[in-house]
Amino acid sequence: MITLTLRFAKGAALIVTLGAVSACGLLPRSGPNKSEIFSGSVMEEGNAFVMVVDDRINGIAGVSPALGFSEAFKNAGVVGSDTIRAGDVLGLTIWENVEDGLLSAPGASATPLEEVQVDGSGFIFVPYAGRIKAAGNSPEAIRRIISEKLADQTPDPQVQVRRLAGDGATVSIVGGVSGQGIYPIERPTRTLATMLARAGGVASEPEIAKVTVVRGNHSGSIWFEDLYANPGNDIALRGGDIIFVEDSQRYFTALGATGSQNRVQFADQAISAIEAIAQVGGLSANAADPTGVFVLREEPASVANQLLNRDDLVGSQRVVYVLDLTQPNGLFIARDFMIRDQDTVYVTEAPFVQFNKGVSALTGTLGSAAGLTEAVNNAGN
Incomplete structure (x- = not known):
């Protein structure tokens, strides 16, 4: 009976000791x-x-939190591909109904004027027609103006005006795309999705790719996947827009009793x-x-x-x-x-877990003490 009492007392003392050790924060x-x-x-x-x-x-x-474009971005109409802007490049061809025309070479009835650039003030120069206001007009309107100005000098001139490049309305595409650069807004590339396709598509991971459009002092961002899931996000572009594609930099930190403790990047939206x-x-x-x-x-x-x-x-x-x-x-x-x-x-x-650590720490300490005592006793003998 005494032996059992002693064992119980030792066990209780051990538990109290373990509790004290844990409470003092001595265990790792x-x-x-x-x-x-x-x-x-x-x-x-x-x-x-x-x-x-x-x-x-x-x-x-x-x-x-969801990303998305403001109503100002979504409500912007598609840029008309026929509206000429400063910086655009035009191609002109003029036919004259005479053998010895004002502009045509001997034996030729047509005179091509290739790569006529609209200057910063919005004008082009056409021989014998003078300075023509091009910016803000359509190719058809420019054709009529040139025809009227030449009609006083050559009989029944026929004029063709073509918009060769939209350099006057360009966007910059940077970041995680296959082809960074400056791209003109043309008929096939007047919206965000088609412009990204022109740049070779997104090179980042589609699940975490974020697309940001900067327009003047305003900007808006969407997830790349939402661009195709929601057609309303395929906004119309404007000259001067900056399109930036980047991987999401979001992360969370995991600590404690997990498989690993680490800072983890988001792998999805x-x-x-x-x-x-x-x-x-x-x-x-x-x-x-x-x-x-x-x-x-x-x-x-x-x-x-x-x-x-x-x-x-x-x-x-x-x-x-x-x-x-x-x-x-x-x-x-x-x-x-x-x-x-x-x-x-x-x-x-x-x-x-703390209890087990306490047991291991205490029994390990007692074992070390017993070993040291035995070593001292052996050395004394």
């Missing part, structure tokens, strides 16, 4: 435990709002909490606490006020979202919770 661990994170709540005089994710919270915070955990090797089978999956985020005041049913918060707020994967619908909620740029996903260790 991957980060704070659940209770320590909850102690950072505003309710505990901390500086973060700790929210257990449910369907309501998910509906407010579990969405990924949107990823859920479940997908984020899977990308870093899932939960550690030997260490993770599935009831303690946390997502740390800076939320704008508008979102934080919705989450807390308040209207007095101002500025960005620190929010810690708690996902309990062991709940009946826990996996579904985590599947629907979208990770955002610069989120931190942290998985706590299960309580028994």
Whole structure:
């Protein structure tokens, strides 16, 4: 009976010792435990709002911000390919109904005037017709003007005007495309999709490629895949537009009891909490606490006020979202919770992990002490 009592007392003393060691934070661990994170709540005089994710919270915070063009971009009409602009290059051909015409060479009835460029003021020069206002006119209007001016000097002139190049209305395409450069807006390339095709298509990963159009002091961005999924995103282009294609630089950081702890680039437009955990090797089978999956985020005041049913918060707020994967619908909620740029996903260790570490540390220490005592005794003998 005494022996059993002594064994029980030793066991109790061991557990107390392990608890004391763990409580003092002497054991190594991957980060704070659940209770320590909850102690950072505003309710505990901390500086973060700790929210257990449910369907309501998910509906407010579990969405990924969408990209899109403003109405000003979408409502812009297609540039008319027949409107001449300063910088455009025209091709003129003039036929004269006489053998010895004003412009034609001997024996020829037609006079080609190739690559006549519209100057910065919008004019072209045609011999015997003088300076002609070209910018703002269509090729047909320019043809009539030239014909009228030549009609006083040569009988019944016939004029053909062709727009050879749209250098007066160009866009710049840079970034992740096969052919960066300056491209004219012509009949086949008057919208964003067709202009990207003219540049050889997107060279970046389509799933994370972002297309930005800069027009003057305004800009708009969309995901490349949305350009084809939603025809409304195929906006009309304007001269001077800059089209920039880049890979998304969004990332999240994974810490704690996961397969790996790393900073991870987004592999798709949107990823859920479940997908984020899977990308870093899932939960550690030997260490993770599935009831303690946390997502740390800076939320704008508008979102934080919705989450807390308040209207007095101002500025960005620190929010810690708690996902309990062991709940009946826990996996579904985590599947629907979208990770955002610069989120931190942290998985706590299960309580028994610290206990096991304590046992290993204590038994290892006692074993080392016993070995040292035995070595000293042997040396004394």
